[in-house]
Amino acid sequence: MDRRTFVRLAAVSAGGAVAGCIGGEDSNTVFDEPYIEDANPEALAYPAHGEKLPDVSLPAPLQDKNMSTAAFVGERETLLTFIYTRCPGPCPGMTAALAHVHVDAAKEGYSDEVALMPTTFDPEYDDTERLRKFSKQNGADPTAENWVILRPESSERADEVINGEFGVGFEAYEKADGKGHGGHNSSQGEPLNPDEGDTDFTHVNLVLLANRDGYIERAYQEVPRPDKLLSDLKTVRNGY
Amino acid sequence: MRRREALAGLGSLGVFGAGAAFAFGDLGLSGNEERVESVELPQIDAPGSTADTAVVPESGRVTYVTMFATWCSTCKAKMDPLNEAARNVADTVQFISVTNEAIGQTVQPADVAEWWREHDGNWPVAYDEDLALTQALDASGVPYSAVIDANNRVTSTELGYSDAEAILNHIEDAK
Numbered sequence: 001m002d003r004r005t006f007v008r009l010a011a012v013s014a015g016g017a018v019a020g021c022i023g024g025e026d027s028n029t030v031f032d033e034p035y036i037e038d039a040n041p042e043a044l045a046y047p048a049h050g051e052k053l054p055d056v057s058l059p060a061p062l063q064d065k066n067m068s069t070a071a072f073v074g075e076r077e078t079l080l081t082f083i084y085t086r087c088p089g090p091c092p093g094m095t096a097a098l099a100h101v102h103v104d105a106a107k108e109g110y111s112d113e114v115a116l117m118p119t120t121f122d123p124e125y126d127d128t129e130r131l132r133k134f135s136k137q138n139g140a141d142p143t144a145e146n147w148v149i150l151r152p153e154s155s156e157r158a159d160e161v162i163n164g165e166f167g168v169g170f171e172a173y174e175k176a177d178g179k180g181h182g183g184h185n186s187s188q189g190e191p192l193n194p195d196e197g198d199t200d201f202t203h204v205n206l207v208l209l210a211n212r213d214g215y216i217e218r219a220y221q222e223v224p225r226p227d228k229l230l231s232d233l234k235t236v237r238n239g240y
Numbered sequence: 241m242r243r244r245e246a247l248a249g250l251g252s253l254g255v256f257g258a259g260a261a262f263a264f265g266d267l268g269l270s271g272n273e274e275r276v277e278s279v280e281l282p283q284i285d286a287p288g289s290t291a292d293t294a295v296v297p298e299s300g301r302v303t304y305v306t307m308f309a310t311w312c313s314t315c316k317a318k319m320d321p322l323n324e325a326a327r328n329v330a331d332t333v334q335f336i337s338v339t340n341e342a343i344g345q346t347v348q349p350a351d352v353a354e355w356w357r358e359h360d361g362n363w364p365v366a367y368d369e370d371l372a373l374t375q376a377l378d379a380s381g382v383p384y385s386a387v388i389d390a391n392n393r394v395t396s397t398e399l400g401y402s403d404a405e406a407i408l409n410h411i412e413d414a415k
Contacts, residue, residue: 092311093381099342100371107344137311139342225380226340227371 028215030239031232035218045167046206048219053078053210054165058119058150058157061128062135062142067150072115073214076146077236079114079229080208082168084122085134090205092138093223094118097207099139100226101233102147111146114233119150121158121170122201126151170203211236275392276376281338281366286353288326288362294336296366296373297388302414303334304407307374307384309341310355314401315383319359324404325411326363333411337361340368340379389414 027050034041034049041048055070072078079098083091098116105111118135120126126134131149135142142149152158155172162168175198209218209232217236220229278295285291297303306322308315322337329335339352349367356365368374377386377397386397387410395414398406 088313092309096309096311096341099345103342103344136346139311139345139347141345144345223381225374225378226342227375230371 028211028213029217030211030236031217035220044219045169046204046219046221047166047208047216049216051216053080053208053214053216055214056161056165058152058161060148061131061151062147062149067148069117069119069150070214071148072212073210074212076112076212077114077233078117078208078210078214079233080117080119080166080210082119082121082162082166082170082203082206084120084170084201084203085126085130086122086200090223092134094205094207095134095138095140097224097226097229099135100230102140102144104230105146106144110237111144113237115146115148116140117148117150119152119162119166121152121162121168121203122155122199123151123153123158124155125199166206166208168203168206170201172199172201174198175200209233209236212240276388276394278392279368279372279376281373282349282369283364283366284349284353284356286356286361286365289356289364289366294364294366296334296336296338297392298334299392300390301332301334302390302411303336303386303388304329304411305334305373305377305386305388306337307340307368307377307379307382307386308337309339309382310347310352311341312382316359318383318401319361321402321404321407323360323362325407328404328408329411336364336366338366338368338373340371340374340382343367343369385410387411387414 029050031049041051047054053070053073055068057066057068060067069078069080079101081094081098083095085091095118098118101114102116105114120131131151132142135147135149140147152161162170205222207220207224207229208216209229211217218232276297278297278299281294281296283289283292283294296305306318308318326335341347343349343352352365352367373379377384377394381399383401384397384399385402385407387395389395396410398410
């Protein structure tokens, strides 16, 4: 069966059980149009607008149990991003964007209606303590129920899930000059954890916003401006 | 579940790494001459700064504002040139830094003040509580500096590092 047809049928059959007032007819999303991706969603490596959030179970070290990327589907909006804590640039930015949602939710009283899932593709370096510290530095409370960092069991599993299912295209390489991230020049300051390891990564920047029915509303291929992310989340929440 | 073709679509994304820098590259200037609304921001009690409010930009004089975050390594690196620029800038210029990080849970204004002390900040520092300034300036990353003239027109913006001389030149251009 054609995959998209299957998705539509699944949505229809579930229609009675969930709020069915979003988007237009035949739509699983509040946003009618993709954010900036213009290719056919099926041709894109990552889960794009209107596609289903992949359902993969991974260790959640801060919660000390396994959790699925789709654990909150049916209940909450989910935001995912893909990071490593040694990253000098965009990963703290994407994590901080999720932290903005975390802080706004606490302030506005919707903490239990949103889930935030930064996912590391550097499990060998990113142990629980580093993930905890990274969360705090970026403004998120690592003990919060809605702050769920996912950490694949191994680099192989990270490749299988984060490249295979989420299309992040991360690739480890050996640092040539000890500075990391390839072309970062000296004017760009020191990486967050400058003293550890000879490995760095190339990767695309990706933040996913899935609605409570588990469909991608936004696939930001960038570090989203936090006010924009909050505004988009609000639009989705108001669509229900 | 099928394995997605990891490389399909990467062309439209732009791969990060190997020379590409998202928010911290030197993207140069892109003055757009747009007028921005002034916003009132809470200031932080820190060296050179009182727990007051700041109106940014201040109409009637030139403003040099730098958006930053304490988690950002380039923001740390930019503190030295900012410090040098702050020492040499005319009193008639509003010279201010504004953090737009997520304040309220693990990062509080007092943590920003501590960071400010550690990095020798000595001029007014505020935080963008509702992200109104971030939105108004379209601050697409940090550090992000904007020069705004006396009529609230943005004359230049810069994402990333710059030296003190460049900072002072941009300010001079707005007068």
